[in-house]
Amino acid sequence: MKEFIKKDKPQQTKEAKKNKNHFEVTEETQLLTFLLASMPHKSRHNVKALLRDKQVLVDNRAITQFNHILKPNQTVDIKDSKAPQEQRYKGLKIIFEDQYLIIIEKNEGTLSIATEKQKLHNAYSILSDHVKKEDPRNRIFVVHRLDRETSGLMMFAKSEKVQGLLQESWNATIQERTYLAVTEGKVKEETGTIESYLVENKALTVYSTRNPDHGKHAITHYEAIKSSENNSLLKVNLETGRKNQIRVHMKDIGFPIVGDEKYGAKTDPIGRLGLHAWVLAFVHPITNEQMYFETPIPKKFLWLF
Incomplete structure (x- = not known):
């Protein structure tokens, strides 16, 4: 494992040396990599919790993105308490x-x-x-x-x-858009890609066509995280962002999203549409900083598994 911490920097104060929550960066690296190397007693989950709760300060500024790039001579401090x-x-x-x-x-x-x-x-x-x-x-x-x-x-x-x-520059700027989807039925293929052209009719319902002249190209990738006899929890990544894209594509493969009567669902076991925008990662349009946001999985989604 690489060494990222200068332990004997001359200008470092005695107080800083004693502070186990103060670290100094010696080479360019991602923040999560640095934290895991600097605090081997903490698990990946523990470190991500510190980031989520804004307890990680880089040059005295709270950073939540795990893939934030650190530069040499920056300082990293861990706060004892959560941010407001x-x-x-x-x-x-x-x-x-x-x-x-x-x-x-x-x-x-x-x-x-x-x-x-x-x-x-x-x-x-x-x-x-x-x-x-x-x-x-x-x-x-x-x-x-x-x-x-x-x-x-x-x-x-x-x-x-x-x-x-x-x-x-949406396609170049957005690095990840991941959704969670709870579907009716246990998906037959644990991973897959759905591709079609989407058209909206006069009733404002979107449907798939194979004719590229009549619709907008849409590509959806999915992976099963959990499954039961009656439902699946899918991680869904969008390669394109069309209206109702995930909802239509899940219907197309025969596993509509729970609670989505408009697109073929016959059950509503969690009292809401089973679709959640989970992860958003992008390049900041002004600062060029790598931005990453992740939300907790809705508790209702886990009720079924």
Whole structure:
């Protein structure tokens, strides 16, 4: 294992030497690799919990991304206590915010944006009010959306420029978008890829076609994490991001998402749509920093296994 810590740096104070939670970086490496090498008594799970709870400071700044790149001469400190609770609103919580972006975890049942029937209490309006508390001129910009009954990670921009940068280079910027899906039935193939062209009809229902001239290309990869006789918990990665893509593709292979009557489900064992945006990883459009966010698996999803 590589040695990342300078133990005898001349200018290091006696207090710092005594502090078992203070480390110094000597070569470029990922933060998780560094922490595991620096604290061999802690498991990978323990270290990820420290990152999640914002107890890891790099040059006195809390970092939560496990793949954050450390540079020589930076310092890493571990706080003894958790950071204050993320800012919560009814229907969502803010898990990251800087001057350019806001990352939220949206609850199922909360709209991403307003509709004709419901103008208020959606993620966009809540965050718009949030940024205006600091300055009434502040605005928020939609980058991507989640279906109303889908929970999980969403990203919003705090300027039109940043929104444009993200949307124009979406495929290059987004490194991982992983969902969790609970399906009806035990999937026959534990891993697979579904590919089709998606079309939306006048009733606003999306369906697959093999005709590239009539739809938008969609590719979905899945892997079974848990299975029972009646259900499967899948990790789903999107290669493309089309409307209702996962829901349609799960229906296409004969294993619709639980609670999704629109796309063929006949059961609703957890009282909600079994779809959650679990992981979001991307390159920050301004700072070029590697960003990684992961949410806990919804407890209801685990009830069935």
